[in-house]
Amino acid sequence: MNDKIYTIESEATATDVLQLSEKCIKLVKDTLETIRTIVLEEDFKNTQDEIYFFKNVKPQVYSKLIYYAKLFNIESKRPRGSSKPQKKYLDYQIVRLQDYFNDNLEFYQYFRRGGTSLDLQYFIRGKDDIRLHPDNFHFFTDDKFSTSHDSTVATIMAYDMLIVYLKQEIDKLENIKGMETIIKSNQFSSKLFWTASKTDLIELIYAIHSSGAINSGTADIKEMAIICEQIFNIDLSNYYHTFVEIRSRKTNNTKFIDKLKESLIQRIEESDE
Incomplete structure (x- = not known):
């Protein structure tokens, strides 16, 4: 369904x-x-x-x-x-x-x-x-x-x-006028492609936004999504809707973030060997 x-x-x-x-x-x-x-x-x-x-x-x-x-x-x-x-x-x-x-x-x-x-x-x-x-x-x-x-x-x-x-x-x-300005000022060609799921990228965007790592937490989530779409050549569609589904997960709300942590720890351990 x-x-x-x-x-x-x-x-x-x-x-x-x-x-x-x-x-x-x-x-x-x-x-x-x-x-x-x-x-x-x-x-x-x-x-x-x-x-x-x-x-x-x-x-x-x-x-x-x-x-x-x-x-x-x-x-x-x-x-x-x-x-x-x-x-x-x-x-x-x-x-x-x-x-x-x-x-x-x-x-x-x-x-x-x-x-x-x-x-x-x-x-x-x-x-x-x-x-x-x-x-x-x-x-x-x-x-x-x-x-x-x-x-x-x-x-x-x-x-x-x-x-x-x-x-x-x-x-x-x-933000109609503001978004037009953002889109026009950020039109560039990227050779990077997001190969994980859209949900994973949306989870990452919201995690970064929530951490306050960009503009001390005052960044517009929509602007961040647009930039990521351009960088990674992907259409995130209704990311607000997807975030609601992430939030309603019964087992693990941070599945992709946890995977990132495990991957980084493994790489660090392998580098130390």
């Missing part, structure tokens, strides 16, 4: 966001239906598997459905014309999304800190206590494929991605 979404996003233009959303909504709905069929036919071997699925697996898929449906709604009502009313509209949408986190603060903090003590209540089917449901009606309409909070996790993930997208759009409106 993610590979197909990447293909759809890669082929879409900046003005095709509504068509892109419609295509991705259909794709995710079909994926969810396939997964639902598998779950109903095979079920889970134990409680731990069920918790893992409804806490980690289903939300990863369902969040994309929420994301693209909400994106379609936001973009279809976005004002046209000058940047000022657009920025005001996008800022308002960010505030509305953040209100959801505040309205579900207790669970939001539980999820963010990696809590597990209430997983039996939150991520097992059949826990039909109305007090456990923040605003999840899916549990009542499809209790064989929903728990009290799996859609809440998906909504948190989706809103994270939407906030990143909206901030990116605001950046575009604020």
